[in-house]
Amino acid sequence: MSDFVESTRKAEITIRLSEFEVPPMQDVLIVGRKAPIGPEAARRMVDILSPEQYEIVEIEHPVIEAIVIRKSLTNMITKDRLIPLILDEGGKVANESTIIKAQLNIVLQVSKSIDL
Amino acid sequence: MISCVSNIMIKKINTVDAYDGICKAERIMDENNINCIPVMHDGKLVGVLTSRDIRKTHPNRIVADAMTKKVISVTPETSLWKAKQVFEENKIETLLVKEKDSLVGLVTKTCLYTELGKYYDPLTGLYRSEYIYHMGMELLEKGFEISVIFIDLNEFGQIDKEFGHAQGDLILKELGMLLKSHSHGDTYLCRFGGDEFVVLTQYNLDKCMVLAEILLKAISTHKFKNNINVTASAGIAGGRRQDARAQNPRETVMDLINLASLASTKAKKEKTKLAVADGFFQNEIACGSA
Numbered sequence: 001m002s003d004f005v006e007s008t009r010k011a012e013i014t015i016r017l018s019e020f021e022v023p024p025m026q027d028v029l030i031v032g033r034k035a036p037i038g039p040e041a042a043r044r045m046v047d048i049l050s051p052e053q054y055e056i057v058e059i060e061h062p063v064i065e066a067i068v069i070r071k072s073l074t075n076m077i078t079k080d081r082l083i084p085l086i087l088d089e090g091g092k093v094a095n096e097s098t099i100i101k102a103q104l105n106i107v108l109q110v111s112k113s114i115d116l
Numbered sequence: 117m118i119s120c121v122s123n124i125m126i127k128k129i130n131t132v133d134a135y136d137g138i139c140k141a142e143r144i145m146d147e148n149n150i151n152c153i154p155v156m157h158d159g160k161l162v163g164v165l166t167s168r169d170i171r172k173t174h175p176n177r178i179v180a181d182a183m184t185k186k187v188i189s190v191t192p193e194t195s196l197w198k199a200k201q202v203f204e205e206n207k208i209e210t211l212l213v214k215e216k217d218s219l220v221g222l223v224t225k226t227c228l229y230t231e232l233g234k235y236y237d238p239l240t241g242l243y244r245s246e247y248i249y250h251m252g253m254e255l256l257e258k259g260f261e262i263s264v265i266f267i268d269l270n271e272f273g274q275i276d277k278e279f280g281h282a283q284g285d286l287i288l289k290e291l292g293m294l295l296k297s298h299s300h301g302d303t304y305l306c307r308f309g310g311d312e313f314v315v316l317t318q319y320n321l322d323k324c325m326v327l328a329e330i331l332l333k334a335i336s337t338h339k340f341k342n343n344i345n346v347t348a349s350a351g352i353a354g355g356r357r358q359d360a361r362a363q364n365p366r367e368t369v370m371d372l373i374n375l376a377s378l379a380s381t382k383a384k385k386e387k388t389k390l391a392v393a394d395g396f397f398q399n400e401i402a403c404g405s406a
Contacts, residue, residue, distance in 0.1 A: 034172075037176065038177045038182065040134075
């Protein structure tokens, strides 16, 4: 027989609503070598949601397998310049099993002068 | 007839799709007791997934993110020796067989080596004659000049009678090791028959004669078990190419071995140790466009 005189069971439900990001990634995904989702799966995912907007760049790196990057970024700055920059910072936080989502803003500053 | 890959390949092949999950591929591999599975996509072969790939990856991944994309394949007509070379060069366990871009089979390393064991002489540890035929044909097809040394032991039957066949076998075994240690790295050696050995070279006649003399000297100066005196005679054929020939490579190799064996018999009869074959074949032992 139970020692409790009275007992109740309750469930608390919390609902959080927010807008679904399309695509669910932002500008860059840094894919670890043993991450649960590989670069091909990531590309397939974003290709379905945002066709032809992302590309995979395979990387020679001890822990990072590939970088999935928004094409519009590489149109502004070449991959050769951009990828080392991402690796430099991303490499500090990424490990073999992680997928890091990165936001990358590029602001081009152009200043020109003309002879009057 | 030289056996080729089509004779030993597995034709019923399990495959997975590039977008299948690793767990599915692993299950198929476990159920079929295989450690490599071809990966297809849209009817095309796009990679292979090995047990090693699976060990290195996360189980949640799709096959495309774990497979080896570089597909190493051969055609069904590839000889077993060539397939062995491909296995060794690429350090792989399974070789895919493709015909006109279609996957038609696969060969496992175990299966290939078991088959190759049939061309291996367990007594001497040397290959059998089929190996020399294959290597000779391959060299001829590549446009190389070839020459053959046929080594025949003198009075080996007498050694068998006097010391017994078991002792005779020990001598053959020792001789196999001796010839192997004195043959150069760019030559090919086999036990051709009972007490006959063949060395295939890419040398011209003069260089081939030097090697033959080295081998004969090694035999005559070697102290065999129980101090049994062993000598040999050798015949040489080939190594004097002048023109390309139309004859098919297998027949050429066969002719050269035959001529070299006749020369060794001549050397034995005339007690000259070494004889060079005379005949019309020596002037035309290359094929193709050399």
